Amino acid sequence: MLDFTKCSVEQLMEEKQLLEKKYADYVGQKLKLDMSRGKPASTQLDLNNDILSTLETYITEDGTDARNYGVLDGLSEAKKLFSELLNIAPANMIIGGNSSLNLMYDAMTRLFLFGTEGERPWCQLDQVKFLCPSPGYDRHFAICEDLGIEMITVPMHEDGPDMDYIESLVKEDASIKGIWCVPLYSNPQGICYSDEVVERLASMKTAAKDFRIFWDNAYGVHHIYDEVKLKDIFEAARAAGNENRVYYFFSTSKITFPGAGVALIASSLSNIAEIKKHMSIQTIGHDKLNQLRTVNYFKNAEGIRTHMKKLGNELRPKFEIVLNTLEKELAGTGLLSWTKPQGGYFVAVDTLPGCAKETVRLAKEAGVVLTGAGATFPYQNDPQDRNIRIAPTYPTVEELQKAMELFCVCVKLAGVNRLLIENQ
Numbered sequence: 001m002l003d004f005t006k007c008s009v010e011q012l013m014e015e016k017q018l019l020e021k022k023y024a025d026y027v028g029q030k031l032k033l034d035m036s037r038g039k040p041a042s043t044q045l046d047l048n049n050d051i052l053s054t055l056e057t058y059i060t061e062d063g064t065d066a067r068n069y070g071v072l073d074g075l076s077e078a079k080k081l082f083s084e085l086l087n088i089a090p091a092n093m094i095i096g097g098n099s100s101l102n103l104m105y106d107a108m109t110r111l112f113l114f115g116t117e118g119e120r121p122w123c124q125l126d127q128v129k130f131l132c133p134s135p136g137y138d139r140h141f142a143i144c145e146d147l148g149i150e151m152i153t154v155p156m157h158e159d160g161p162d163m164d165y166i167e168s169l170v171k172e173d174a175s176i177k178g179i180w181c182v183p184l185y186s187n188p189q190g191i192c193y194s195d196e197v198v199e200r201l202a203s204m205k206t207a208a209k210d211f212r213i214f215w216d217n218a219y220g221v222h223h224i225y226d227e228v229k230l231k232d233i234f235e236a237a238r239a240a241g242n243e244n245r246v247y248y249f250f251s252t253s254k255i256t257f258p259g260a261g262v263a264l265i266a267s268s269l270s271n272i273a274e275i276k277k278h279m280s281i282q283t284i285g286h287d288k289l290n291q292l293r294t295v296n297y298f299k300n301a302e303g304i305r306t307h308m309k310k311l312g313n314e315l316r317p318k319f320e321i322v323l324n325t326l327e328k329e330l331a332g333t334g335l336l337s338w339t340k341p342q343g344g345y346f347v348a349v350d351t352l353p354g355c356a357k358e359t360v361r362l363a364k365e366a367g368v369v370l371t372g373a374g375a376t377f378p379y380q381n382d383p384q385d386r387n388i389r390i391a392p393t394y395p396t397v398e399e400l401q402k403a404m405e406l407f408c409v410c411v412k413l414a415g416v417n418r419l420l421i422e423n424q
């Protein structure tokens with residue numbers, strides 16, 4: 001494969017002409033595809049349709065009528081299901097509504113309004129800072145922006161965020177109140193935190209007594225290739241005497257139906273009691289019928305694991321299209337590097353510095369909408385303008401193949417143009 005970074009200006013000019021022709025062909029095809037969000041395809045959603053008709057009874061195990069108000073923290077059968085799946089004791093969890101992001105936002109606003117550990121509410125402080133391993137999930141960063149939390153970008157390594165950097169910051173600065181983590185198959189890179197990273201996060205010394213880890217395990221059971229095991233952060237935090245440090249989030253949004261699944265928050269017993277106190281003012285209870293539907297449909301954790309294998313089979317060909325097309329078109333060109341996730345929902349790529357926005361723009365002009373460049377960084381600001389999130393789940397395999405081929409042309413065209421500017 002031609003290494004574009006080693007080409008002469010003449011060679012680059014030649015390539016540019018060829019690429020512009022190819023690009024014009026794609027524009028002529030009037031593609032219309034949205035790959036901006038990690039949404040499942042309707043064929044993937046169809047795998048779950050039986051959940052809509054599984055409600056055999058609305059009376060719960062303990063005789064509660066699920067049609068009526070009550071049971072703030074969730075049905076015990078729902079807790080049992082997720083307890084078995086995630087290895088978290090039922091007493092340490094609250095089953096919420098349809099969205100884990102909502103639980104995260106609420107957890108953050110409670111800290112702002114009421115504080116915790118006897119410390120001042122965060123709204124009374126001059127400055128609240130959060131660590132944001134990046135590239136990361138744009139909606140986490142949006143919560144910080146909404147509440148005026150200063151975000152500190154933390155580089156990601158192959159085994160999780162840069163722990164030396166994190167430890168050096170949190171031990172000195174009491175205004176750093178927490179960190180966002182997607183510990184398994186992270187959004188967008190598909191990175192899995194190593195045991196050492198989990199251990200260090202759980203045990204590190206923090207100047208803030210009320211430091212919180214927002215442990216968003218959204219892709220905790222989303223294995224596509226080999227299953228990666230995640231170290232139990234609660235166990236590590238308990239052993240280090242920091243058991244209040246962790247808020248753990250999970251949902252079935254990417255298991256059954258996004259926005260119509262069941263979400264949960266798990267934490268230490270004292271944190272759970274604190275959350276329930278405020279939650280009892282906020283709501284009389286969440287949707288128990290949906291909890292029952294979910295339990296009836298899956299029966300037990302094994303039911304979810306079997307379902308996730310089917311889902312993996314559905315997603316694997318799409319990941320393969322992405323990875324094979326990148327390999328075929330861009331390996332050795334010097335224009336792009338990318339991650340090879342073992343699971344989750346995304347693949348992340350890095351262009352040459354200064355080329356991500358232009359690549360996304362070119363794709364959009366040709367009818368393929370990608371996640372906005374920069375979205376994976378705090379303040380939508382990718383300092384090197386390199387990172388792009390590829391979300392392969394929504395299109396059909398045929399559409400995805402075409403979109404990826406166009407994407408590669410856009411990467412090359414943006415890269416060649418950048419190299420020509422630099423060589424001027």
Ligand code: PMP
Binds near residue numbers: 252258
């Ligand atoms: N966390 C991460 C890392 C996600 O990728 C998503 C979905 N895109 C969510 C949370 C949202 O989950 P929910 O639907 O449960 O709010």
